[in-house]
Amino acid sequence: MTLSSSINIIIADDHQMILDGIKDMLAAESGYNVAATAPDGQKVLEIINADPQAFNLLITDISMPGITGIELCRKVKAAYPHIQVLVLSMYSSTEAVQEAVMAEADGYMLKNSGKQELITALHRITQGGTYFSEAILPIIYKQYQKAKIKDELLHQLSARELEILLLIVKEQTSEEIANKLFISKKTVDNHRANILEKTGCKTTIGLVKWAIRNGIE
Numbered sequence: 001m002t003l004s005s006s007i008n009i010i011i012a013d014d015h016q017m018i019l020d021g022i023k024d025m026l027a028a029e030s031g032y033n034v035a036a037t038a039p040d041g042q043k044v045l046e047i048i049n050a051d052p053q054a055f056n057l058l059i060t061d062i063s064m065p066g067i068t069g070i071e072l073c074r075k076v077k078a079a080y081p082h083i084q085v086l087v088l089s090m091y092s093s094t095e096a097v098q099e100a101v102m103a104e105a106d107g108y109m110l111k112n113s114g115k116q117e118l119i120t121a122l123h124r125i126t127q128g129g130t131y132f133s134e135a136i137l138p139i140i141y142k143q144y145q146k147a148k149i150k151d152e153l154l155h156q157l158s159a160r161e162l163e164i165l166l167l168i169v170k171e172q173t174s175e176e177i178a179n180k181l182f183i184s185k186k187t188v189d190n191h192r193a194n195i196l197e198k199t200g201c202k203t204t205i206g207l208v209k210w211a212i213r214n215g216i217e
Contacts, residue, residue, distance in 0.1 A: 008035040012044045012060040025115045041067025052080045062089040073103040107131035156198045164191045169211045
């Protein structure tokens with residue numbers, strides 16, 4: 001997508017001041033047209049559903065009444081993949097950023113950002129790229145590293161060991177696991193010992209904490 005033609009934008013935020021502020025910032029920028037605004041996600045969906053091809057980009061807050069910005073992003077991306085989404089939020093928590101990324105948002109920036117950063121974000125996104133504020137990048141990198149470590153650790157475990165680990169996390173005893181998997185308790189204990197050794201854990205409690213910490217639940 002190029003900026004030779006106007007980028008039609010719809011903005012979702014339950015604060016009129018934010019809606020007016022973004023509209024004012026983009027008013028003097030050629031190539032961008034705020035085609036619609038809405039105070040909540042449901043209204044956005046109604047507007048887009050009426051004419052999906054009328055919009056190229058959605059700028060949405062996260063915290064709104066009814067449908068959240070994350071759910072809105074997910075719904076728009078699923079139904080209208082040509083519409084790009086920039087999340088504009090006051091939240092910089094790991095959970096918020098991770099949810100936005102999982103919802104396939106094309107960008108995430110904080111509301112305390114300036115006009116120039118917004119223009120930069122819109123330019124990159126409408127050129128087919130992504131944009132995440134510098135304050136957000138460490139969170140994304142940390143999540144990437146965590147996922148990479150988890151993948152590497154899981155590759156150390158056999159399919160059976162992983163199966164048993166999941167049951168251990170669910171607080172099942174060796175005897176319960178043996179009955180469930182139709183193997184002997186001794187075999188379960190042997191697998192448990194191997195899992196402890198591979199993960200570097202010393203106790204079952206430590207193993208459960210390791211699993212939860214690495215997203216294995």
